[in-house]
Amino acid sequence: MNGLPRLPLIVTAVVCLLAGLALGWLRLRHAWTADAPTPITCTARFTDHAGVPVQLTDCRGKVVLLYFGYTFCPDICPTELGYMARLLDALGPQAGRIIPVFISVDPERDTPAKLAEYVPLFHPRLRAWSGDATQIRLAADAFGAYYDKVQPAGGKPGHYLMNHTSTIFLLDGQGHLVGRFDSHTPLDEALTLLRKAL
Amino acid sequence: MRHALLLLAAATLLTAADPTVRIADAWARATAPQAQVGGAFAQLVNDGAADDALIGASCPLSGTVELHTHVKDDRGVWRMSAVGRIPLPARQTTAMKPGGLHFMLMELKQPLREGATFPLTCRFANAGTVTIEVRILAAGSMGPQATAAPTGSPH
Numbered sequence: 271m272n273g274l275p276r277l278p279l280i281v282t283a284v285v286c287l288l289a290g291l292a293l294g295w296l297r298l299r300h301a302w303t304a305d306a307p308t309p310i311t312c313t314a315r316f317t318d319h320a321g322v323p324v325q326l327t328d329c330r331g332k333v334v335l336l337y338f339g340y341t342f343c344p345d346i347c348p349t350e351l352g353y354m355a356r357l358l359d360a361l362g363p364q365a366g367r368i369i370p371v372f373i374s375v376d377p378e379r380d381t382p383a384k385l386a387e388y389v390p391l392f393h394p395r396l397r398a399w400s401g402d403a404t405q406i407r408l409a410a411d412a413f414g415a416y417y418d419k420v421q422p423a424g425g426k427p428g429h430y431l432m433n434h435t436s437t438i439f440l441l442d443g444q445g446h447l448v449g450r451f452d453s454h455t456p457l458d459e460a461l462t463l464l465r466k467a468l
Numbered sequence: 469m470r471h472a473l474l475l476l477a478a479a480t481l482l483t484a485a486d487p488t489v490r491i492a493d494a495w496a497r498a499t500a501p502q503a504q505v506g507g508a509f510a511q512l513v514n515d516g517a518a519d520d521a522l523i524g525a526s527c528p529l530s531g532t533v534e535l536h537t538h539v540k541d542d543r544g545v546w547r548m549s550a551v552g553r554i555p556l557p558a559r560q561t562t563a564m565k566p567g568g569l570h571f572m573l574m575e576l577k578q579p580l581r582e583g584a585t586f587p588l589t590c591r592f593a594n595a596g597t598v599t600i601e602v603r604i605l606a607a608g609s610m611g612p613q614a615t616a617a618p619t620g621s622p623h
Contacts, residue, residue: 341500341503342505344507345536345538345548345570346548346566346567348497348507348566349566349567349608349610351608352608356608384500384502387500387501387502391498391500391606391607392608416543420548422549422550431548433545433546433547434545435544435545436540436544436545437544
């Protein structure tokens, strides 16, 4: 341990502790279904990738699939967004009643313009929301989603990474959380939850 | 001394020309036009009787290529970090795949367009350098095997 800077260790320990406290309930192999629909209070204000102001309450009456991520992510986010696209394709015309949303947790780099060229790579109906750091934190807290910025040692300042929860949240038309899953969840399981919410 | 150097040079050439490590099914995900990073994956097959390791990679399309891994902690948070080397045990295949080990292409000079290919040079501790062609699949693809199967079917 001699010679190693102690600050990163302390930061890592604190991050692990906070993540543990915040996300003790987020263990996903199978879809998680709410015993009863859980109301989500999220007043965060965003701008969507077309430049239009938007907030979660605007989606009432539609089923929402929500994912927190960032475009600099080469692996996990494309995996989850690809999974979301397969769900939408599998639902066929019913998918028209779903609003799939990617919320960027990286406002410094993910501008609406950048998001506008990113989300269509996955699905033509996928929306991307961005906002200032406070609004994003507000939304993540409402869902118990976790993220933090990590600057690799020796890396360039613009090349930071984000540790983040990789969960797709499912909201029904009343804005209640009715399920959570991720790309490890068998597609059929997630589809069953979606059809129930529709 | 001169003989030793010649022998060393010959040995290096031999290992480079006759690698015991093969790279199969190399693929990358398409990126957005302004993307700064991209991810690539492959199967690293060590046919040899000795352990080896992937120690670096480079590609003309990106400033640097880092070897990264993702670890999901038991709270569901994904943590990405660079790894200096990827051990390749003898007679084993090591998978670089979504949700785990991957090549992280940093400072992309041009976007990765679906359907195109690009060369990727891998440096191994013992097998020398091996250059392969990487296929660019869809942005949300899970790999060549997954692509071959129909997607979007509920059954």
